Amino acid sequence: IQMTQSPSSLSASVGDRVTVTCRASQGINTYLNWYQQQPGRAPKLLIYEASNLHIGVPSRFSGGGSGTDFTLTISSLQPEDFATYYCLQTYSTRGSFGQGTRIEIK
Amino acid sequence: QVQLMQSGPEVQKPGAAVKVSCKTSGYTFNIYGFNWVRQAPGQGLEWMGWISAFSGSTNYAQNFQDRITLTTNTSTNTAYMELRRLTSDDTAMYYCARASGTTSPGDLDYWGQGTLVTVSS
Numbered sequence: 001i002q003m004t005q006s007p008s009s010l011s012a013s014v015g016d017r018v019t020v021t022c023r024a025s026q027g028i029n030t031y032l033n034w035y036q037q038q039p040g041r042a043p044k045l046l047i048y049e050a051s052n053l054h055i056g057v058p059s060r061f062s063g064g065g066s067g068t069d070f071t072l073t074i075s076s077l078q079p080e081d082f083a084t085y086y087c088l089q090t091y092s093t094r095g096s097f098g099q100g101t102r103i104e105i106k
Numbered sequence: 107q108v109q110l111m112q113s114g115p116e117v118q119k120p121g122a123a124v125k126v127s128c129k130t131s132g133y134t135f136n137i138y139g140f141n142w143v144r145q146a147p148g149q150g151l152e153w154m155g156w157i158s159a160f161s162g163s164t165n166y167a168q169n170f171q172d173r174i175t176l177t178t179n180t181s182t183n184t185a186y187m188e189l190r191r192l193t194s195d196d197t198a199m200y201y202c203a204r205a206s207g208t209t210s211p212g213d214l215d216y217w218g219q220g221t222l223v224t225v226s227s
Contacts, residue, residue, distance in 0.1 A: 033213055035151075042201055042217040043143075043151065054215065086151055088214065093165050095141065095153040095211035 001025055001089050005098035011106040016077045020101045022070045022087035031091035034063055034072045037100075038083045046085075047072065077103070108132040110202055110218035117224045123190040126221045128202030135183040136160050139205035141214050142176065142187045144198040154200075156210035157185065165210040192225045199223075 002025035012018050022032065030050035035043040045054045047063035050070055060075045074081055082105050087098040113127040128140065142154040155166040157176040164176050173190040185202055199220040205212030 035214075037151075042220050043203075043214075044217070045213065045215050048213045048215070088151075088153070090211050090213060093156075093210040094167055095156075095214075097143075097151040097153060100150045 001028065001092050001096050003087055003089055003096050003098040005085075005087060005101050007101060008099065009102040009104060011104045012077055013106045014077055014079060018074045018077055018103060020072045020085055020103075022065075022072070022098050024068045024070075024089055024091075027067045028089045028091035030066045031089055032063075032065070032070045033088045033090060034061075035086045035088065036081075036083050037086065038080075043086065074103075108204065108216045110204060110216055112200075112202060112218040112221045115222040115224070117226065118192050119227055120193055120225055122192050122225075123188060124192060124196075124223050125186055125188040126200050126202075126223070128185040128187075128218050130183045130185070130204070133204075135178075136180050139208075139210070139212055140176070140178065140185040141203045141205050141211050142174075143201045143203060143214070145201070145220075146195075146198040149198075152198075153211065154187070156205055156212070158208070158210075159185070160208070163210075189223075192223075194225050196223065197225045 004023045032050045034047040037043040051063045084102045136159045139158040159178045175188045177186045202218040203214035204216045
């Protein structure tokens with residue numbers, strides 16, 4: 001299953017509302033996770049099964065979608081949110097990641 | 107708290123094999139599984155495979171099917187990833203990630219810190 005994220009990168013300011021999109025090449029129900037990776041660090045789980053917040057993740061992060069189209073929204077960007085975000089489909093027994101979306105400071 | 111601690115950086119020659127370990131603590135080892143994910147320099151994440159710590163069942167990405175072996179040791183709460191016939195394209199950071207659920211790949215909910223593998227002659 002191919003996962004396509006858009007945009008590949010974006011520039012935004014602290015306080016902005018930001019949305020990242022992930023599209024699957026076939027229906028995956030809600031078997032979609034979102035990860036945040038800061039430079040030089042391991043990825044961290046933000047959202048699992050499309051819309052469930054992982055333990056300790058701030059409520060400004062939210063996820064939605066089902067089938068083939070999914071979104072990750074950050075309601076008010078904070079300085080620590082500037083990072084790369086990846087989606088991962090867990091519908092197939094062989095997982096696959098999107099190519100990543102880098103959020104940069106404007 | 108859940109912790110996954112990976113072994114240190116490796117330098118290997120082309121054609122050799124590497125074995126990376128992932129020692130865990132803070133949870134019941136054999137009711138979860140493990141995924142392995144790699145990231146080449148400046149690139150995105152690539153899923154490599156999954157193993158159940160309960161049954162030993164494995165599932166490998168097609169790209170690695172014939173040269174990867176995932177194992178676990180329930181006595182030491184450690185997972186292992188062995189990759190054989192290395193080439194320069196295998197130079198990457200390798201991550202273990204705990205898999206919640208009983209089927210591949212599960213939710214990769216906690217990650218190790220990564221192990222840098224460099225392949226160079």
